[in-house]
Amino acid sequence: MILAAVNFQTLSDAVGLGAIYALMAVGIGLVFGVLRLVNFAYGQLVMAGAYTLAFTSAWPVPLSIAACFGVVVALSLAMETVVFRPLRGQSPAVMLVTTFAIAFLLQAIALIIDLRDDTLGEVAASITSLNEPISVGGVDIRKITLVSVAVAAFALLALALLLTRTTIGLHTRAAAADFRTARLLGVRANRVIAVSVVLSGLLAAAVAVMMTVQFPLVSPDFALRDTIVVLVGVVVGGIDRLWTATLGGFTIGFVSGVLNGALPTDKTVYLPSAVFALVILVLLLRPAGLFAWGRRAAVERA
Amino acid sequence: MRRGADAVVELLGPSSLVVAVGLVATTASLANQVYFMNALVSVAIVVAIYVFVGNSGVLSFGQISFVAVGAFAAGVMTVPLESKQGVLTTLFPFLRDHTIGNVPSLLLAAGLGGVFAFLVGLPLMRLSGLAAGIATFAVLEITHNILREWTKIGPGATTLSLVPETTGPLQATIGALAVIAVAFAYQRSRLGRQLRASREDPLAARGVGVHVHRQRLWAFTLSGALAGLAGGLLVHQLGSITTEQVYLELTFLTLAMLVVGGLTSLWGAVVGALAISGLDSFLSQAENGVHVLGVKLDLPAGTRLVFLASIMALVLILRPSGLTGGRELRFPRRA
Amino acid sequence: MPEPVLELAGLEVRYGTVAAVRDVSLRVDKGEIVGLIGPNGAGKSTTLHAIMGVLPTHRGEIRLHGDSVRGRSPESIAHRGVALVPEGRRIFGDFTVEENLRLGLAAHRTHNGAEPLALAYDLFPMLKEFRRRLAGALSGGQQQQLAIGRALVAEPDLLLLDEPSLGLAPLAVDDVFQALRRIPERGVTILLVEQRALHTVALADRTHVLVAGKLRLTLDPADAKDPDKIVAAYLAS
Numbered sequence: 001m002i003l004a005a006v007n008f009q010t011l012s013d014a015v016g017l018g019a020i021y022a023l024m025a026v027g028i029g030l031v032f033g034v035l036r037l038v039n040f041a042y043g044q045l046v047m048a049g050a051y052t053l054a055f056t057s058a059w060p061v062p063l064s065i066a067a068c069f070g071v072v073v074a075l076s077l078a079m080e081t082v083v084f085r086p087l088r089g090q091s092p093a094v095m096l097v098t099t100f101a102i103a104f105l106l107q108a109i110a111l112i113i114d115l116r117d118d119t120l121g122e123v124a125a126s127i128t129s130l131n132e133p134i135s136v137g138g139v140d141i142r143k144i145t146l147v148s149v150a151v152a153a154f155a156l157l158a159l160a161l162l163l164t165r166t167t168i169g170l171h172t173r174a175a176a177a178d179f180r181t182a183r184l185l186g187v188r189a190n191r192v193i194a195v196s197v198v199l200s201g202l203l204a205a206a207v208a209v210m211m212t213v214q215f216p217l218v219s220p221d222f223a224l225r226d227t228i229v230v231l232v233g234v235v236v237g238g239i240d241r242l243w244t245a246t247l248g249g250f251t252i253g254f255v256s257g258v259l260n261g262a263l264p265t266d267k268t269v270y271l272p273s274a275v276f277a278l279v280i281l282v283l284l285l286r287p288a289g290l291f292a293w294g295r296r297a298a299v300e301r302a
Numbered sequence: 303m304r305r306g307a308d309a310v311v312e313l314l315g316p317s318s319l320v321v322a323v324g325l326v327a328t329t330a331s332l333a334n335q336v337y338f339m340n341a342l343v344s345v346a347i348v349v350a351i352y353v354f355v356g357n358s359g360v361l362s363f364g365q366i367s368f369v370a371v372g373a374f375a376a377g378v379m380t381v382p383l384e385s386k387q388g389v390l391t392t393l394f395p396f397l398r399d400h401t402i403g404n405v406p407s408l409l410l411a412a413g414l415g416g417v418f419a420f421l422v423g424l425p426l427m428r429l430s431g432l433a434a435g436i437a438t439f440a441v442l443e444i445t446h447n448i449l450r451e452w453t454k455i456g457p458g459a460t461t462l463s464l465v466p467e468t469t470g471p472l473q474a475t476i477g478a479l480a481v482i483a484v485a486f487a488y489q490r491s492r493l494g495r496q497l498r499a500s501r502e503d504p505l506a507a508r509g510v511g512v513h514v515h516r517q518r519l520w521a522f523t524l525s526g527a528l529a530g531l532a533g534g535l536l537v538h539q540l541g542s543i544t545t546e547q548v549y550l551e552l553t554f555l556t557l558a559m560l561v562v563g564g565l566t567s568l569w570g571a572v573v574g575a576l577a578i579s580g581l582d583s584f585l586s587q588a589e590n591g592v593h594v595l596g597v598k599l600d601l602p603a604g605t606r607l608v609f610l611a612s613i614m615a616l617v618l619i620l621r622p623s624g625l626t627g628g629r630e631l632r633f634p635r636r637a
Numbered sequence: 638m639p640e641p642v643l644e645l646a647g648l649e650v651r652y653g654t655v656a657a658v659r660d661v662s663l664r665v666d667k668g669e670i671v672g673l674i675g676p677n678g679a680g681k682s683t684t685l686h687a688i689m690g691v692l693p694t695h696r697g698e699i700r701l702h703g704d705s706v707r708g709r710s711p712e713s714i715a716h717r718g719v720a721l722v723p724e725g726r727r728i729f730g731d732f733t734v735e736e737n738l739r740l741g742l743a744a745h746r747t748h749n750g751a752e753p754l755a756l757a758y759d760l761f762p763m764l765k766e767f768r769r770r771l772a773g774a775l776s777g778g779q780q781q782q783l784a785i786g787r788a789l790v791a792e793p794d795l796l797l798l799d800e801p802s803l804g805l806a807p808l809a810v811d812d813v814f815q816a817l818r819r820i821p822e823r824g825v826t827i828l829l830v831e832q833r834a835l836h837t838v839a840l841a842d843r844t845h846v847l848v849a850g851k852l853r854l855t856l857d858p859a860d861a862k863d864p865d866k867i868v869a870a871y872l873a874s
Contacts, residue, residue: 038432083619090622092431093361097561098618100554105611112605167739174729174740181727184689186715186744186791235436272447276440283440284425287433 007261009140014257016145018250019152020210024230025249026159027203029242030196033176035084037095038239041103043227044110045072045079045201049208050218051110054122069205076201080193103224110220121219124212131213144213151206156246159199163242168195176242229256236282238289247291307633313486315631316572317479320345323576324475335471337583342474343536344575346481347552348559350528352571353485354521355560357494359501360430363553364422364438367445368526370548371418372411372533374449374456377465377543380407385464392453404468408477408534415530416523423522427515430504442553450545461544462537469539477535481528485568488524497521501566562617564624569631577625578614585609640703641666642795642826643688648697650680650687656695657683659850665795670817670827672837672844676871680850681830682724685797688828689721690714701795715744720788724799726780730773734764734783737772741787756823757786760816778809785816789825796820798829802836814840834867846870 024042031039049072056064083102087095114120130147133140163169168191174182175192183189211223230249237248259271282290320342327338351365378390379402387398402410426437450459469477488494497517500507504514537543555578563574585606617625641664650658658680665671673681686692688699690711699707706714715721720741728737738754745753758765761782767775772783781801788796798817802810814836820827831837838844839861846854846867854870 083615086619087622091565093355093561093565094618094622096361096435097554097558098615101558101611101615101618104554105608105615108605108607108611112602112608167742170732170736170739171743173732177729177731178727180691181723181729182740182743183711184691184715184721184723185740185787186712187740188712188743189710232436232439235432239432269451270447273444276443276447279440280426280437283429283433283437287429 010258010261012141012145013261014254016142016148017257018254019145019148020207021226021230021233021253022152022246022250023155023203023207024226025234025237025246026156026242027200027207028230028234028249029239029245030200030203031084032239032245033242034172034179034193034196035088036092037084037087038092038099038231039079039084039200040096040099040227040231041079041106042200042204043223044103044106045075045204046208046211046223046227047110047218047220048072048075048106049205050124050212050222051113051122053124053208053212054218057124065209068208069202072205072208073198073201076197076204077194080197084193084197107220107224114220121217124216124218144210147213148210151210155203155206162199168192172196229253232279236279236290238292240288240292244289244291248289251290308630309490311633312490312568312630313483315569316349316482316486319572319576320475320478320482324471324478327471327474337579337586339469339471339474339539340583341576341579342471342478343469343532343539344556344559344579345478345572346474346532346535347529348556348563348575349478349481349485349568349571350525350532351556352560352565352568353488353528354518354525355557356566356568356571357489357497357501357521358518359566360518361435361557362438362522363435363557364441364445365525365529366548366553366556367422367442368415368419368529369533369536369552370445370449370545372415372530373537373543373548374462374533375414375530376407376411376534377462377537378456379410380404380466380468380538381462381464382466389464390457390462393456394454397455404466404473404538407538408531411534412527412531415533416527419526419529420519420523423519423526427518427522442549446545446549459545461542463542465537465541465543467538467541469535474535474539477531481532482568482572484524484528485571488521489568493517493520558614562614562624564626564628566628567626567630570624570626570628573626574624578610581613582606582610639667641700642702643828644698644700644703645684645688646698646700648684648687648699649695650683650692651695652683657850658687658847661697661847661850661852663845663852665826665828667794667826668821668824669843670821670829670841672841673828673830673847674832674834674837674844674867675847677832679847681847682799684847685721685799685828685830688714688797689719712744715791716746718744718746718792718794719797720744720791720793720795721797722784722788722799722801724803726784728772728780728783728787730771732772733769734772734775735768737783738764738768738787738790741790744791744793746792754790756789756792760789760819761786776809778805778812781805781809781813782816785813789820789823792825794824794826796825796827798827798831800830800832802831802833810836834871835861835864838867 028039028042031037049068052068052071053064056067059067079102083098087098114122130144131142133142163173171182171187172192172195175187175189179189212218229252233248233252234245237251238244263271286292323338323341327335330338347369354365355362378393378397379400381401383401386401390398422441426434429437449456452458456462496507496512500512500514500517508514533548559574559578560571562578563572564570589606643665646662648658648661649656661684663671673684675681683692687694690706690709690713694707698705701717701719706717729740735754738757742753763779764783764786772780775783785801801813805813810833817827817829818840829837829841838856839858844856845852846856848871856867860866
């Protein structure tokens with residue numbers, strides 16, 4: 001029944017969503033790797049980028065996008081300095097609640113800024129033309145899907161090269177594996193963390209650009225729901241390693257996209273329950289992650 | 303002798319705070335009373351959460367599911383018969399055609415919360431860390447989804463109203479005290495101490511024969527029952543309830559109250575709940591203009607959340623173990 | 638006399654309110670091997686961790702080439718020419734041997750263009766042979782060689798070793814001590830913390846005995862023939 005309703009449009013949209021979620025998963029996974037911190041406020045970085053695009057809608061597109069990247073990276077570094085650094089080594093509960101408080105705080109600030117024009121929501125309209133489909137071999141694919149997949153593929157490849165072929169990449173992987181020993185060997189903790197935070201910010205900015213194409217109306221809870229879904233995907237995939245986290249993000253994005261598109265609306269009311277029941281089942285069977293093998297669940301260490 | 307005194311203070315500290323709030327509530331104007339009642343019901347919820355999260359060290363995002371179950375159960379069963387049959391026509395007959403009183407509804411709420419928690423906890427208590435967090439979050443989502451869609455057990459997406467507002471200052475205070483008393487009894491019992499041992503070092507605890515899964519299940523079930531009770535108190539305080547009121551926002555707010563107060567102690571749970579409720583109420587007032595020490599404070603609209611979130615974040619950055627340092631209240635010792 | 642590479646003066650390190658190391662003073666001059674032995678829990682590892690900046694110093698001084706390094710971070714001390722071979726080796730099992738060695742370069746101070754990993758490969762030819770293998774696949778003795786090699790590629794002035802013979806088979810232990818003997822030839826100074834008292838006393842120019850956080854006795858290589866003296870030092874209270 002489900003398969004009958006899956007058409008190419010649904011599949012391609014799902015792949016596009018999966019690509020975007022994969023990028024968010026990498027952003028979350030990078031910071032978790034070096035700081036052992038789940039940044040619940042990651043979605044707010046995307047929100048900030050989206051608002052920047054909205055407020056610079058009148059600018060030339062490249063400048064608008066540049067502004068978006070600038071704001072998001074600056075905000076990420078600010079988060080690291082003001083929030084993450086003092087909390088290094090704290091318990092997961094404290095870190096999670098603090099990042100949640102920051103998320104709340106940023107949403108509240110965004111609300112105040114947004115409401116200055118007395119209407120809720122701003123529109124980021126500069127590149128919505130990408131939301132239109134083009135014909136490829138007789139089927140319609142939205143341009144944004146192609147862009148999302150291309151950007152995701154490029155970003156993941158670039159990141160993989162950075163991590164495996166460069167010295168800073170080696171240091172970052174070492175810090176993620178054993179922070180204490182890495183420091184003993186002379187790996188500069190702050191530099192590695194700053195690099196990871198900046199990369200994570202760049203990814204969030206890219207996600208903001210791609211999301212506003214499909215959802216040009218920006219409000220303070222922009223990307224909140226998506227962040228939660230990606231977090232679930234990352235833990236289900238396996239947060240301990242970057243590639244399992246990414247795969248988890250992509251999978252949950254793809255599955256969400258397919259289910260949303262394939263099932264008729266009146267049958268989707270209990271869909272969240274089904275999906276989350278599946279999540280529980282997967283976690284019971286493989287607590288370290290669906291794609292992790294022979295590993296214990298992530299150890300929260302200093 | 304000292305240990306007996308410690309126990310007394312450990313219980314009396316949080317209890318007297320709650321009683322004090324209750325007393326002040328009776329003297330406050332009707333408009334202000336709501337703030338105190340929010341505070342007391344928050345105490346009940348946060349202490350219920352603490353019973354599991356604080357003692358086991360396992361972060362659960364699902365405890366508000368039990369508050370929801372308790373709230374809706376108590377609410378649906380106490381709506382006056384005529385209104386219920388007129389408005390909630392899709393309910394199962396045994397729900398629609400019967401009504402129970404205030405106290406029975408609270409007992410029902412606690413019972414259902416406990417049973418639900420037990421069933422959920424059976425499989426889930428094997429998990430720890432992030433996996434437990436996500437799995438319990440999934441429970442919250444499932445509960446929310448079902449309550450919202452299954453119109454045979456409740457109002458679904460619409461507001462459940464006309465619930466008798468039987469939670470006044472007295473009921474709220476007694477309810478909060480009851481939850482505190484049970485939490486105190488549990489943490490001092492052998493069960494509670496075994497669980498706390500596993501919090502610090504699960505492997506070592508297993509080594510001395512603590513059955514970690516079983517202890518967590520006990521605490522989870524008890525926490526669920528207390529949370530259900532708190533849900534009953536909540537719905538009778540508000541006179542209505544919607545699924546959104548017992549979902550994400552309440553989950554994070556109550557968890558934040560616990561962590562800011564001090565995750566690992568009963569004192570922390572109570573202090574956190576009262577402090578943040580108090581702060582929230584004060585900031586709400588400030589948005590309407592309030593006098594503090596002779597100076598008029600007038601916050602721009604919407605800044606209440608900014609201040610609340612900033613202060614919570616600041617407390618945790620400066621003092622990660624929480625306002626109470628995660629310790630119980632003790633008689634001051636000679637150095 | 639030139640400044641000692643390492644000087645500890647009245648060092649006191651605490652865990653909470655308990656002093657794990659008390660009033661420890663010693664010096665290590667360039668090219669020396671100095672040993673630090675003692676029973677379990679005596680504070681030997683604690684001393685090394687304090688030098689490396691991993692543990693805070695409660696009282697006393699730690700001086701490298703005459704400059705105080707008290708309170709500095711581990712990376713900063715690594716960048717001043719101190720390398721620690723930690724207890725249990727702590728190699729990165731999911732990385733290759735070569736990547737592990739390259740990590741050691743993080744603290745390298747000058748880039749003189751020469752093949753940087755040569756120091757490790759010369760001392761331990763096995764590492765060169767296995768350089769593309771995952772470090773987790775090596776045996777205990779080989780991992781210990783890797784850990785020492787990794788510390789050496791940074792060309793440190795001072796090499797700290799924390800119980801390198803722990804968990805190793807007797808042959809592997811001999812290999813390790815043979816290698817240690819050759820290191821001062823390259824101008825590297827060694828402070829060696831060990832459980833194997835006799836091996837250490839025979840190898841080092843000077844060996845201090847640490848019991849319950851305090852230095853009791855200093856032994857020289859000749860005392861390797863006199864085990865009773867060592868035992869007496871351990872048991873002294």
